[in-house]
Amino acid sequence: MKASPYYQETGNEIALYEAAYAARLPVMLKGPTGCGKSRFVEYMAWRLKKSLISVACNEDMTASDLLGRYLLEPQGTRWLDGPLTTAVRTGAICYLDEVVEARADTTVVIHPLTDHRRQLPLDKCGVTLTAHEDFQLVISYNPGYQSVLKDLKQSTKQRFVGFDFDYPAPAQEARIVATESGLPMDTAALLVRIAEAARRLKGHGLDEGISTRLLVYAATLMQRGVAPVEACRMALVRPLTDDADIRATLDHAITAVFA
Amino acid sequence: MKASPYYQETGNEIALYEAAYAARLPVMLKGPTGCGKSRFVEYMAWRLKKSLISVACNEDMTASDLLGRYLLEPQGTRWLDGPLTTAVRTGAICYLDEVVEARADTTVVIHPLTDHRRQLPLDKCGVTLTAHEDFQLVISYNPGYQSVLKDLKQSTKQRFVGFDFDYPAPAQEARIVATESGLPMDTAALLVRIAEAARRLKGHGLDEGISTRLLVYAATLMQRGVAPVEACRMALVRPLTDDADIRATLDHAITAVFA
Amino acid sequence: MKASPYYQETGNEIALYEAAYAARLPVMLKGPTGCGKSRFVEYMAWRLKKSLISVACNEDMTASDLLGRYLLEPQGTRWLDGPLTTAVRTGAICYLDEVVEARADTTVVIHPLTDHRRQLPLDKCGVTLTAHEDFQLVISYNPGYQSVLKDLKQSTKQRFVGFDFDYPAPAQEARIVATESGLPMDTAALLVRIAEAARRLKGHGLDEGISTRLLVYAATLMQRGVAPVEACRMALVRPLTDDADIRATLDHAITAVFA
Amino acid sequence: MKASPYYQETGNEIALYEAAYAARLPVMLKGPTGCGKSRFVEYMAWRLKKSLISVACNEDMTASDLLGRYLLEPQGTRWLDGPLTTAVRTGAICYLDEVVEARADTTVVIHPLTDHRRQLPLDKCGVTLTAHEDFQLVISYNPGYQSVLKDLKQSTKQRFVGFDFDYPAPAQEARIVATESGLPMDTAALLVRIAEAARRLKGHGLDEGISTRLLVYAATLMQRGVAPVEACRMALVRPLTDDADIRATLDHAITAVFA
Amino acid sequence: MKASPYYQETGNEIALYEAAYAARLPVMLKGPTGCGKSRFVEYMAWRLKKSLISVACNEDMTASDLLGRYLLEPQGTRWLDGPLTTAVRTGAICYLDEVVEARADTTVVIHPLTDHRRQLPLDKCGVTLTAHEDFQLVISYNPGYQSVLKDLKQSTKQRFVGFDFDYPAPAQEARIVATESGLPMDTAALLVRIAEAARRLKGHGLDEGISTRLLVYAATLMQRGVAPVEACRMALVRPLTDDADIRATLDHAITAVFA
Amino acid sequence: MKASPYYQETGNEIALYEAAYAARLPVMLKGPTGCGKSRFVEYMAWRLKKSLISVACNEDMTASDLLGRYLLEPQGTRWLDGPLTTAVRTGAICYLDEVVEARADTTVVIHPLTDHRRQLPLDKCGVTLTAHEDFQLVISYNPGYQSVLKDLKQSTKQRFVGFDFDYPAPAQEARIVATESGLPMDTAALLVRIAEAARRLKGHGLDEGISTRLLVYAATLMQRGVAPVEACRMALVRPLTDDADIRATLDHAITAVFA
Secondary structure, eight states: OOOOOOOOOOSSHHHHHHHHHHTTOOEEEEOOTTSSHHHHHHHHHHHTTOOEEEEEOOTTOOHHHHHEEEEEETTEEEEEEOHHHHHHHHTOEEEEETGGGSOHHHHHHTGGGSSTTOEEEETTTTEEEEOOTTOEEEEEEOTTTOOSSSOOOHHHHTTOEEEEOOOOOHHHHHHHHHHHHOOOHHHHHHHHHHHHHHHTTBTTTBSSOOOHHHHHHHHHHHHTTOOHHHHHIIIIITTTOOOHHHHHHHHHHHHHHHO | OOOOOOOOOOSSHHHHHHHHHHTTOOEEEEOOTTSSHHHHHHHHHHHTTOOEEEEEOOTTOOHHHHHEEEEEETTEEEEEEOHHHHHHHHTOEEEEETGGGSOHHHHHHTTTTSSTTOEEEETTTTEEEEOOTTOEEEEEEOTTTOOSSSOOOHHHHTTOEEEEOOOOOHHHHHHHHHHHHOOOHHHHHHHHHHHHHHHTTBTTTBSSOOOHHHHHHHHHHHHTTOOHHHHHIIIIITTTOOOHHHHHHHHHHHHHHHO | OOOOOOOOOOSSHHHHHHHHHHTTOOEEEEOOTTSSHHHHHHHHHHHTTOOEEEEEOOTTOOHHHHHEEEEEETTEEEEEEOHHHHHHHHTOEEEEETGGGSOHHHHHHTTTTSSTTOEEEETTTTEEEEOOTTOEEEEEEOTTTOOSSSOOOHHHHTTOEEEEOOOOOHHHHHHHHHHHHOOOHHHHHHHHHHHHHHHTTBTTTBSSOOOHHHHHHHHHHHHTTOOHHHHHIIIIITTTOOOHHHHHHHHHHHHHHHO | OOOOOOOOOOSSHHHHHHHHHHTTOOEEEEOOTTSSHHHHHHHHHHHTTOOEEEEEOOTTOOHHHHHEEEEEETTEEEEEEOHHHHHHHHTOEEEEETGGGSOHHHHHHTGGGSSTTOEEEETTTTEEEEOOTTOEEEEEEOTTTOOSSSOOOHHHHTTOEEEEOOOOOHHHHHHHHHHHHOOOHHHHHHHHHHHHHHHTTBTTTBSSOOOHHHHHHHHHHHHTTOOHHHHHIIIIITTTOOOHHHHHHHHHHHHHHHO | OOOOOOOOOOSSHHHHHHHHHHTTOOEEEEOOTTSSHHHHHHHHHHHTTOOEEEEEOOTTOOHHHHHEEEEEETTEEEEEEOHHHHHHHHTOEEEEETGGGSOHHHHHHTGGGSSTTOEEEETTTTEEEEOOTTOEEEEEEOTTTOOSSSOOOHHHHTTOEEEEOOOOOHHHHHHHHHHHHOOOHHHHHHHHHHHHHHHTTBTTTBSSOOOHHHHHHHHHHHHTTOOHHHHHIIIIITTTOOOHHHHHHHHHHHHHHHO | OOOOOOOOOOSSHHHHHHHHHHTTOOEEEEOOTTSSHHHHHHHHHHHTTOOEEEEEOOTTOOHHHHHEEEEEETTEEEEEEOHHHHHHHHTOEEEEETGGGSOHHHHHHTGGGSSTTOEEEETTTTEEEEOOTTOEEEEEEOTTTOOSSSOOOHHHHTTOEEEEOOOOOHHHHHHHHHHHHOOOHHHHHHHHHHHHHHHTTBTTTBSSOOOHHHHHHHHHHHHTTOOHHHHHIIIIITTTOOOHHHHHHHHHHHHHHHO
16 A cells, blocks of 8 residues: 555534545635645545546537547457546546536546436447446536636536645644645744635635645745745746736745744 | 326326327427436326337437438348338327427428328338327427527427426425335435525526436435445435535535434 | 328419429528428428438538548448438438538538539548439428527528428317317317417527427327326426426416416 | 630620630639620630639538548559639630639638749649640639628639629520520510529619529520519529518519519 | 759858858848749759758648658558758758748747757667758748748747848849749839839738749740730739729839830 | 857846755746847756757647657557656756647646646646756746737646846847857947837837847858848848837937947
8 A cells, every 4th residue: 555645624524525435525725825725635545545636627628528438449449448437437436627628528438427326428439327336526617717617517516525735824834834835833834824825815816825835835945945035036026917016925934934 | 007107296297298189289398407208108108008209319319210210231232211100101109309409401301290290201111101190299308408599490380389397396306216216204304405405506607407317326326235425426416526626515415414 | 102291282382393393493491490391391302202312410520421431341331322312322312401400511412413513522532513303402491580699691592592480370280180189179179279479489589499290299199198287387388488487478378268 | 615605795795705814814704693604705715715614612612622632542552633723724715613612721722823923833742743735724703692701802804804794685695595494585585585684683672683594594494484483583583581561562573574 | 953943142241141141140031022032942952062952831840740740551560751851961052941831830840950969860760860060951931921920039030040031122122023923124124113013002001012932923924925014013013912992002002104 | 068058147036046946846938029038948948957848839839749649550459658748857947938829628738747746747648747847937928929819727837946137238248149150249339229129119100129149140141241131121120020110110210220
């Protein structure tokens, strides 16, 4: 068995997920970029001793990218299972990351898998698979993104139970940053203070707050000897925005903490 | 023969469907998400001892996905029937779920099947099939969704007889929830009371009411030991909406019932 | 020879069609959904002892769907005639139903067939066919549908002689409904009265009137023992509209007649 | 040699075309639907003893439809010349009917053919053809149609010399109608009077006037025994318009002449 | 060696081009339709003794049309170089005519060829070509056409040195017209006077002025015996515009000169 | 080893990049056209002794262009790695130039490569690659271009550390221009003065300032004997703009310096 992936529980989400998995209920993970949704599903798959198959969804993805396709070979065409079909056959947890980005045919494909039928019709093969008893479907969804034009239909949403994710509490986030970067706890806590300031700008010039991942980046650069102000500019400011005012506000927060 | 699928009649829809099937009239099932349309057609297929072939329609589906396509094999191309063609040949009931999502070519393909001709032209094979005498076409349609841009044409609509579906009456819905989840009837009735409150919000912040399916999800989680308020939030609130006001209103309804 | 298809003449359209066919003039049939255009062309083909090849046009149909395509076989590619090419070669009547739904390349393909040339260029084969002397082209067209965006070009329209179709006169429509369903004439006449009321709503909430086909559906259900009001709701109301006011008006017309 | 196609000169267009052909200048024929542009180019090809290759352009036509494509055969892929390539190789006159309907790649393909180079690059074969010395390009263009969105670019237009076409003068048009239908000259003249009335409606409810072709249709039906008013409605009114006012005006003109 | 193509220098563009070629700088030719840009690059290629490969760009052209593609053959797929790849390998001058018409992937493909790298990545072959030392890229661009929607990006523009082209000075243009058509100089000068009048209408009803090419067309027709006014209408008026006022103005200019 | 590519450091970007590379953090290079971003990554790859694989992104590029595709061969289909897959397998630095131009599926493909997973799922092969330990992803991004419609999503941005690039300081830019063109330093400094004037027009009629690359072009032409004013017009004015006012302003700056 692989070593346990690192995951810090923030509430009772582990027990709740175990209950959902026990009933094989489809699960929807909601929350902002880089707050740990992918880590959580990796951790749960490890904990439940199930394989995990992840798919990063995008608007050019077709149903064939999930289900599979025919390949041409010397002996004629051969069917190659896609990641969803593999998960359905082998009893893995299938994680569709940012499913709302996918086109309509991708999201409808999961309908018969997410009601009492638990079936996957492979029309191109002329067969309908019944899901392995261990199979579960998990999707992620970032509520900050969805517009009227691009949202899941209610007939899709009403097939899932939901988990809300958010940035960890300050002490816990500092511990994550310190653990992942090797930076001392007290310095990591300073980075979290900058993130807290930046997250208050969400909706006032920033589309999203600074993610935990970017804090780990800044901490990693500092561990490698980059000056704190420089490391914060590289990891916490420049990737996020080109707006001069917002950059100035963030720079001010950084120098207030580190200079 | 398979065991009877679970279905609770809410009116005289079984007899009416039998009359429509006896005359092989094409059938349109109308109603909101998760209120039992798919279950009804599964039940009727079982009752009439016919095969059922279901297709979840989507906007990227082409006529070929219904009719079939040529596969390349060592001996050249081979034709593979699609689900509609299979149903037409073998005398199955073909159920096109959410047909309005499909592209125009999909909906026009069913025209010659749904008038006195009962024929399916397979232009790519150069043949026209006459439907097996047991074949029937059933489509579903969610009136809450249709916009001016995406609706069936009158020349398609006027080929079907219609059935209206809605959420079951409270006592009946509680019985369904209890049967499917194992929860006691009186607790199931509490969940139905929450759904009734939520359904009054339709058009006032919610696009659709809470489906019976989600009530079964909440009940299933409670059966697995999840606290009622937590189970309701997971199954009845988070999947539906991210609007803070609507969430508060729903939370209030939940705590009024369970806390 | 097949038995005569059922067709009730409403004017002198049979003689006029025979004159148009004698000169092989291309024909355009105009009129609302389900009023008998397809039946008329079937009847005329039977009467003139010509084959009929029908194509339900749609917006995803390409010129290849009409003309034909290459199939890959062990001996290389093989050409397969499409329905229009078959009709041109064999001298059939080719009926393009709702041709305005087709894409531009489909409608332009028929230009050289519908002027003095009577030719069909098959560019993909490198040949130009001259139509069999019995070949005739017939198209249908629903004037209620056409928008500025989707209409035939004048250069296409000015290649046809036109026939106007409408719902039959009441006595005649009752006779059609009775003949096709087996219902007594006086009950069929009651259904026609409901249709007359509904057709007055066209343009005042209904896009199209109730078709003769739907009356036959209602009559068929009544013949199978369904109560008249129930049969009318299934066949005449639910498929047409979800507007509560229009539904109430139609229900009122039904109960005034049958309750 | 084939019999001379029927063509009535209306000015000195034959001599002018011969001068343009002698210098192999590309030619653009302009004028309304059904006024004889296609006939003229057929006649000139016959007169100049050159082959004519006609292509009805449409908005889904690709450059490959003009140039040619590779076919898969047992010996691998084989190139099949398209109609333009055939004309370029064999020295035919290539007539692109309604070229403005074609997509951009079709119109740009003709650029190197229509300047001093007279070349056709076949990029997919890796060769550039120099046109046969007899090759000439002719396009047609209906000025009534062009919108800002769909027009030839100046860099395309400035590669042609232009001919204007219009409906023939009344006496001449009557002679054409009589010749093509067999109707007596004086009756044909009555049909032309109706057309003159209708053409005054252009821009006042009619997009285009009645074409000479439709007059020939009406005359043909009358020759086959159809009553004049009926024949005119079939050929001159119904194909053109569904507007009740315009139909009444046209009917009035018809009955004024024939009733 | 081929005979020198005809080109009349209007300034010192030949020496400037030679300097740009000596440093292999990419070149952008700007100017209106038919003023000699293509001729200039043909002439320079001849003068520098380099091959010239021209591509008429269009909005449906893909990167594969420039780079090359795989063909299926009995021995499997075979790569066929596109025109740009051929130029890069063999050291030709590659001339992309009206490059702004091409799609984004076509214009980006030339980026690594037009900076210090001079490389062409052929991703589909898995190789990156370094350009032959004689290779040069030339593009043309008509400033009168570009809209906000369709323009080269600054990151593309800033890879070229530019040449401005315009119609030749009157005496020189008359000499070109006389040389190419065989018409006497003084008559050619009259045609240029008409062109000067027409070019003043640019922006006042005409999108572009009359090109030198069209003057050559008119002169050619006159040389073949067509009357001057008729020749001017065919070559200078009808191809350009259907606007009655502009046509009258141009006719006035023609009769003022020739009648 | 290849000779060192020419790169002039403008701050401490070399040390910062080395820190980012040491931790294998994904890097985003921001700055205007032609200011040296591509050069910097080439230099760093040389300095770190890693291979560099560059891809010029464009809006028609698909995920397959990055990942690879199946080729048809006599022995059946064969997989060909795309440039990103090659970099992931072999431990190269992969540079996606102007990544924001690419379609959504291209940008999402890099997600699992740019978090703790460092994996590349090749769904079409049914495998997931773990990146070689030397692999690093670098993207470039021009902030001046991004509109609301075309921008990286926050969930993509928050996977990178950022570097800001701008035009070099005057003395340094003159040194670059002199080194690359062979022009004397003092003359190169004059060119930089023109660029400084032009860059002040950014946002006042110019979308972007004059790039260092164009200064090198002008200097190269001058080195080849082209007069300074002429060289500046060719390299610094004509490629940038067709606006007469801006051209006059730029000409004024040029003559002020060189005339």
